[in-house]
Amino acid sequence: MKKTKTVNQKVRSIDGKGIMMGRAAYTDDFAPKAALVIKVLRSPHAFARIKRIDKSKAEALPGVEIVLTHEDFPRNPFTRAGQGYPEPSPHDKFALDDHVRYVGDEIACVAAHDEKTAEAALKLIEVDYEVKEPVLDFEKAKGNESVIHAEESIHEMFPIGFDPEKNVAAAYHMEVDDVEKRLSESEVTIESSFYTQAQAHTALEPHTVNARIDYLNRLVIYSSTQTPFHVRRILSQALEIPLNRIRVIKPRVGGGFGGKQAIHGEMLAAMVTMKTKKPSRLTYTRKEVFEATYSRHPMRIDMRLGATKDGRITAIDCYGLSDTGAYGEHALTVFMVTGSKVLPLYNKVDAVRFHGDIVYTNRMSSGAFRGYGAVQGNYALESAIDMLAEKLGMDPLALRQKNMIAEGESSPIFEIMGEGTAGTAMNMESCKLDYCVKRGMELIGYKDKYPRQEIGKNKLRSVGMAIAMQGSGIPYIDMGAATIKLNDDGFYNLLVGATDIGQGSDTILAQIAAEELGVDVEKMVVYSSDTDLTPFDAGAYASSTTYVSGNAVWKAAKTMKERLIAEAARSLGVEPEDIEFQGTSFKNKKDDEELTLSDLSNTLFYNDDQKQLSVTESYYGTKSPPPFMAGFVEIEIDKETGEYEVIDYVSVVDCGVTINPKLAQGQIEGGVVQGLGMAMTEDVKIAANGKLITADFLNYKIPTGKDIRKLTTEFAESYEKSGPYGAKSVGEIGIDTPPAAIANAVYNALGVRIKSLPVTPEKILSALKEKNGKHHMMGMRSHDGRNL
Amino acid sequence: MKIETVVNGHKRIFDITPDELLADTLKRYDYTSVRKGCDTTSCGVCTILVDGSPVPSCAYLTARAEGKEITTVEGIAEEAERLAEHFGDEGADQCGFCNPGIALSVHALKLSRKSFTEENLRHYLVGHLCRCSGYQSQIKAIQRYLGDAK
Incomplete structure (x- = not known):
């Protein structure tokens, strides 16, 4: 990668000061x-x-x-x-x-x-x-005699398995090879059900x-x-x-977070x-x-894995039941991501199946939420992988390293599963997952700390981990566009449809344009997301902005550069190939004569062959290169109470080149802590009559600044050829690993497998009691079965 | 009813109803930095200073502010700007909805001249929820800012 001045450098958010100073900025202010x-x-x-x-x-x-x-x-x-x-x-x-x-x-x-x-x-x-009669239990929704949507004229836009008479909002089925056959032939199998809860976004x-x-x-x-x-x-x-x-x-x-x-x-x-x-x-x-508003889709995920004795994973069967609540927003697509952005992690299987229903219930709608189904699937799969490793007598990391996806490889799932439709075949041009795992092991001190250490009479410290992938936009469906306009005195407007919701996209898009045009970020005045004034962009979702909108900005900047060089050549009376572009000036290579950008732009505005230089370019992905991550957690847990806290959460991430390393880190750490909230405390609860219990921050507990002691975040050196300056997207991947990493760490500490989120001390204690009771009654037996 | 207060060093007379909350009054009088996030004094985005102490203005009757000195972030603009630079350096500013409230609590801490560790800084700021940052970058930025400010 060639040396950059702005991209991958330390650049402050362009809007940080005005926001801190309380200037009018948000919807209500206007x-x-x-x-x-x-x-x-x-x-x-x-x-x-x-x-x-x-x-x-x-x-x-x-x-x-x-x-x-x-x-x-x-x-x-x-x-x-x-x-x-x-x-x-x-x-x-x-x-x-x-x-x-x-x-x-x-x-x-x-x-x-x-x-x-x-x-x-x-x-x-x-x-x-x-x-x-309401339907509140999503496991009893399908075919329930109480039909939630009986109204005429509701419809699907194309076949998604919509069957409202059965309370089914959508359904999906895909299979590669023959899963039942492969599972029956597998030397070692495990099978387990996992439950994920409704989580509230709480922007x-x-x-x-x-x-x-x-x-x-x-x-x-x-x-x-x-x-x-x-x-x-x-x-x-x-x-x-x-x-x-x-x-x-x-x-x-x-x-926003999808909310x-x-x-x-x-x-x-x-x-x-x-x-x-x-x-x-x-x-x-x-x-x-x-x-x-809405919450994350609660799900039940039935996971079956098959492997050879030496630890080659041969088959994955994943059935999901997803609760879309009262309306079917994002019902099918969230569900598909549960498969499509989780199962390819183990791409060397002979057979894989993903199927299930998304059902209506009489609770608040589910909808988009950072991770978008992948968190749910990741918790189930990455818990199951640890369970399989134990049954194989293997280190769970070694099992992952043997079976996980690597650079240059693919998975048939990419072509089969898109978002609501078929997907797009792709090879992993950039995948440093192997490095992420190794580096994460070092940073957490895995070799010394796995599985647990006694640190006092009742206290244990243990580690747990999970790997994850996400995507970079929705190929062939979501487009982003950018306009770059030259002003007199040689500064630019960057107009983007892309939607900054706090993640810093205005800043990183300005960095991309400024880098290509060789100016400081201050010379790139950004205005975003106004349907009258900016070009189109699908919006801030599906980890799209860096990759899709970023590519649009990059294209626009390159085109603007060509236009500038042509104008400079005309002005200097030479051919475009004689011009050396230096960002704020143009040099005639033949005689070293220079023309500044400021002079060129002023001339174009007021003096000679006057014109407005403005270019618009758009981009849609032809693939969705996944960012990857390994997440490691160290917890300290009380053996008697089941209470635990996070000592450190290590994230090692491959999102290609980080356009803005600090903002990328912010995406990861914010995602990790939101994922830890889901793993540890957050739980949207309704009463028997359907009324919400967790209706405020007193009853719905999100992490505060004192709940997580330490976050350690690093990025792998990686370059995605199809991304702007080598970048992939990074908005969602951070949230994926904490639920499984926490559940695995709890298991590594106490030998109890918590199969429903959040992993609360109550569930841990109850599982411990059950485990100890069984020990007394039946001798040593590993704990299995759903803990509630 | 009318009450007289000092806001950011300037005498202000507010025309209010007896049950009006200070967050609403300040918003009504165009102090845009004062935001509302939860209605239960749990989130911290409406934080202002009353006589130098952080107060959730969504639960503070405006009538009680008679004769008091109120500070919003508009009143500590230079300090906020410097804090923002540290936030920028640490990548701590994301959506920013919580930032003005944090700036005021940090300002109050600075005025108190109390010493602090990372742990008690985290504890001190526990009333400021942030859903974007994961907190660590904020804490680092604030430590840097307070270090500079000494």
Whole structure:
């Protein structure tokens, strides 16, 4: 790789100062003062039909501008999922409906001149319900006599296995070779079921939207969204507003993690403003974020592995049952990633099968969440690999090293499985997983510490690990585009559809453009994610931005460079090949005459053959090169209480060249800690009537700064030829390994295998009791079976 | 009702309702740095200083601020800018929604001149949830900033 000045160098976030200083940046900061305040009436029932709804008293309350119910919306089913079109998610949602399908589902909204009036008006809306029998256990959903979606006109956009009469949102099946045959022939097999829980995203900025009609009589939406272009398209289709009448602006977003890869308040705010012609604003309360956005898909994963005695993994069978909740957003695609971005880790198998159903239940919808199914699959597979290693009498690391994917190799799964459709065959041009594992072993001190050490009367320290892969965008489906515009005095605007949600994409995209054009990052003024002003980009999801949007920026910068060289040659009266491009100047190689970029741009603006230089390029992936990671954890655990804490979490990551090493580290560490939250404490819980118990940060415990003692993060030297400056994406991979690494570390400490997340002290204690009880009754026997 | 306070060194008269919360008042009076994240005083993004001490403004009645000195991050702009440089060097700034609140708590710590270790710094900042960074980069940046500030 040639020497770079900006890429892979220490560059501060371009927006860090203004954000720290509290300047107006986020959606709510831009709501007009006079905006109507919107409040939402939400369902108290898990499943009910609205027999009658009377809004007359609410509308009569002084200060109330409008009340909207399902009768006020066109009856167009859509999916809230912000995905490429046609979406692989069923169109099973109406802006407002005459049915409510979970506690928190929207019934009506009030727009009033202030918050108190809006809240008072909610209480005046009269609703008569016909309460129906809810389906709350996802293992009893399929074929349940209570059918959650019986409405007419809901549909799939193309075959995804949508079967609402059976409460099935989508289904999937794929098989390479003959799994049953290979398993029956295997010398050693293991079989186990794993349960993963609903996890809440908890971005610190609640979901926020405001709407207004501008002086061109167009609807302008400010939204804390990860997918502004998808928001515009879905609003247009659902509300029957021509696309050209809508502008969606994404200001600074206070965290997303997948939680904002969907429509949330936009439908209501848009309709309030369309009907009243007045600006409106809607900010979810934290309770609403917990109760009525969405969570990670809970799953049951049945994993079967077969191997030869000497440790060659021969077959993997993975059945999954996924709970999509009330609506099928991201149902199929999350499920497919559970297979497609997990199972290729062990690519030398003779046979592999991945299949299962994604079912509706009467709990809050599941949706996109960093890792997007891969976390769930990784926990099951990487737990099962440790179990297999024990049965083989092998070191779990040696088993992995013998069977894991390596550079230059492939997996048939890549071609079979895409996201909602078939996939794309690819070889691993860059895969330093072997280095990641070896380096991680050194950093954690694996040889000395595996499996455990006594460090006191009741305390043990142990280590556990897992490997993971993710992707870099969705090939042939999601496109990103960039415009670079030259200004007088020789600086640029970089206009990107790519959506900075806090991950720092504006900064790293500026770095890519600045590197190619040979200027400082300050000369690259970034503006992103405005459907009127920036080119298209699918949005911030599927680990797309560095690889897909980054490639678009790189292409645009290269084209701009060609245009600049042509203009400089013309100005100097020479041929383009005579020009040496130096970023801020151009040199005539023949006589060393120099023309500065500043002079060239000023001339182009004001003096000679005047023109605006502006280029737009776009990029879509023809493959999705996976980043890889090895994650190692050391925990300290109390033998008597089952309580444990993380001493160190070591991440060694191959994401190609890091465009911004510190920001890449931030993606990994943020992902790891979010994954540790999922592994250790986080658990969205509902009561028997479907009502959410974990509706605030007091009951839903995310990690704080004192919960994780140390994070050790390193990057492998790696170069992905198809990526911008050798980069792959890095947004999701960090979250994948902690659940399995923690479960493996707990097993290595105490010999109990926790097969449901989160791995809590209660589950550990109960498993210990069961294990010790069995010891007394039946002598030594390894613990197996589901712990709850 | 009207109350008189000092915000960032300037006398302000706020026209409020008796049950109004300070976070809402400050937002209404265009202190954009004050953000709301949880409604249960759990997340820290609404943190401001009242007479130099960090307070979650989402649970503080504006009426109580009569005669008090309020500091928002707009009032410590230079300090915030310097802290931001350290955040930038450590890659600690991601979505930034929690940053102004952290800046104020760190500023209060600096004013207190108390010594600190990494462990008690982590403990001190436990009320500032961050879902982006994993905390370690923030802690490093803050340690550097406080070290410089001494």
